[in-house]
Amino acid sequence: MTPLAELDLPYLPMEEASFAKDPAAHFAAARRRHSWLARWKFGPIVTLYEAVRDLFRMEHKMRTPYDKLVEVMGAQGTPWGRFQERHILSQSGPAHARLREILAPAFSPRRASEHRPLMREVIARLLDEWAPRGAFDFEEFASFFPITVMCNLIGAPPEAIPSLKSSLEALGLSVSMDPQILGALERATQVLDEFVHRLIEERARGKRLREAEDLLDVLLQAKADGGLSQRELADLLIFLFVAGFDTSKNVLTLIMYEIVGRPQIYARCAQDLSFCRKVVDETMRFHSTTTTNRLLTEDIAYRGVLMPAGTNLWFPWSIIGRDPLAADDADDFQPDRVRKNPHLGFALGAHMCLGQFIARAQLEEGLHLIARRITNPRSPGPLGWRPFPGVWGIRGLPIEFTPAPLAGECPG
Ligand code: HEM
Numbered sequence: 001m002t003p004l005a006e007l008d009l010p011y012l013p014m015e016e017a018s019f020a021k022d023p024a025a026h027f028a029a030a031r032r033r034h035s036w037l038a039r040w041k042f043g044p045i046v047t048l049y050e051a052v053r054d055l056f057r058m059e060h061k062m063r064t065p066y067d068k069l070v071e072v073m074g075a076q077g078t079p080w081g082r083f084q085e086r087h088i089l090s091q092s093g094p095a096h097a098r099l100r101e102i103l104a105p106a107f108s109p110r111r112a113s114e115h116r117p118l119m120r121e122v123i124a125r126l127l128d129e130w131a132p133r134g135a136f137d138f139e140e141f142a143s144f145f146p147i148t149v150m151c152n153l154i155g156a157p158p159e160a161i162p163s164l165k166s167s168l169e170a171l172g173l174s175v176s177m178d179p180q181i182l183g184a185l186e187r188a189t190q191v192l193d194e195f196v197h198r199l200i201e202e203r204a205r206g207k208r209l210r211e212a213e214d215l216l217d218v219l220l221q222a223k224a225d226g227g228l229s230q231r232e233l234a235d236l237l238i239f240l241f242v243a244g245f246d247t248s249k250n251v252l253t254l255i256m257y258e259i260v261g262r263p264q265i266y267a268r269c270a271q272d273l274s275f276c277r278k279v280v281d282e283t284m285r286f287h288s289t290t291t292t293n294r295l296l297t298e299d300i301a302y303r304g305v306l307m308p309a310g311t312n313l314w315f316p317w318s319i320i321g322r323d324p325l326a327a328d329d330a331d332d333f334q335p336d337r338v339r340k341n342p343h344l345g346f347a348l349g350a351h352m353c354l355g356q357f358i359a360r361a362q363l364e365e366g367l368h369l370i371a372r373r374i375t376n377p378r379s380p381g382p383l384g385w386r387p388f389p390g391v392w393g394i395r396g397l398p399i400e401f402t403p404a405p406l407a408g409e410c411p412g
Helices: 017-021 023-033 049-056 066-073 079-086 093-107 109-114 116-133 138-143 145-154 158-171 179-204 215-224 230-259 263-271 273-286 356-373
Strands: 037-040 043-046 135-137 290-296 300-302 305-307 312-315 374-378 398-403
Touching: 017 023, 023 037, 043 049, 049 300, 049 312, 066 079, 066 179, 079 179, 079 230, 093 109, 093 215, 093 230, 109 116, 109 356, 116 135, 116 145, 116 356, 116 398, 135 138, 138 145, 138 230, 145 158, 145 215, 145 230, 145 356, 158 179, 158 230, 179 215, 179 230, 215 230, 230 263, 230 273, 230 356, 263 273, 263 356, 263 374, 273 356, 356 374
Parallel strands: 043 312
Antiparallel strands: 037 043, 135 398, 290 312, 300 305, 374 398
């Protein structure tokens, strides 16, 4: 058994802009030097799909390390620091199970499907507004879609969106481990905290968007039943806004980036909603958005390596599907492929994305209507890339296209 510290592991400069531009090439080079591990300045990174799955079977020997993130950022005791240490992803054991049980019924596949008409309505309205322009930044356009859906699901007024977007975007960079952005993280936490508290107060005074039960009702009932404190309620609301915003917006932008130069695939997305599901799955295998870490609470011996308790181990959910042992022709984008393994874009284990069915439904519905209304798209490519650790994605994707009306099919 070789101690981790004695391994000469390839270095992945995950914090650098050049890395964010083409992480798959860096991972491929690292795999040539070591079959399943690499390292960066904050710990070792698992580069092999099978190893990620095996290690998550030992999840009971790990925990999420947001308190350590707060330490690295020098943010102990600040509003952002407190939020990081308390949110659902930071919790484990019974405390985590309690929060997950409260939310789970509202996030089932059936409930997600029931929201499809709402998702279609939201994207149709956005397309009515944006498509006649014939050209726009797709990332900016996409940024209005998941947050509008989320506001409706929670029961928050969509008028608040412009004031929330930049704060949500800032908090999406929380795991980038860059202390220089701490000021922006603190301001963003304050804006969102004030927003959700106002929302709760207004609901207490009887203000609501519609009669039907929404997520805020579910959480307020849990609080009334004694299952949730006021602070936990506010943190859950903030977390849901953050978790569903940047991730979904970035995946939708990555989808457009992949299919804009593939007219046949693009045309099929316009014709066939079920094909959109394959494109979403293939994009999330090819490159999704999230890379997170776990702190080992016990030693783990795996594949001849002894990783001691205290190791901060990184899992690149966003790119692990490009492991050539996990998929045939892993570097080819093939939505029709026969899948050897599921993609891991929503992670694994106890914290596996709770919003995945909502995310899938809105990506499929969004893609289908976008491809119908935005025809013959062209793009010079991304203007830039967001940092790889945490929530990765494209920063600005200009497109030009021929707008197409969709008579009689969309509400709005
Ligand atoms: C394509 C979009 C999305 C992606 C790629 C994504 C990805 C992820 C990943 C990788 C995790 C686990 C992180 C870890 O284990 O360290 C996660 C957790 C979570 N996500 Fe998502 N997510 C997406 C959309 C959403 C949406 C729309 C919502 C809410 C409506 C949501 C709510 C959550 C929640 C609540 C958790 C924490 C679960 C827990 O701690 O038990 N996500 N997501």
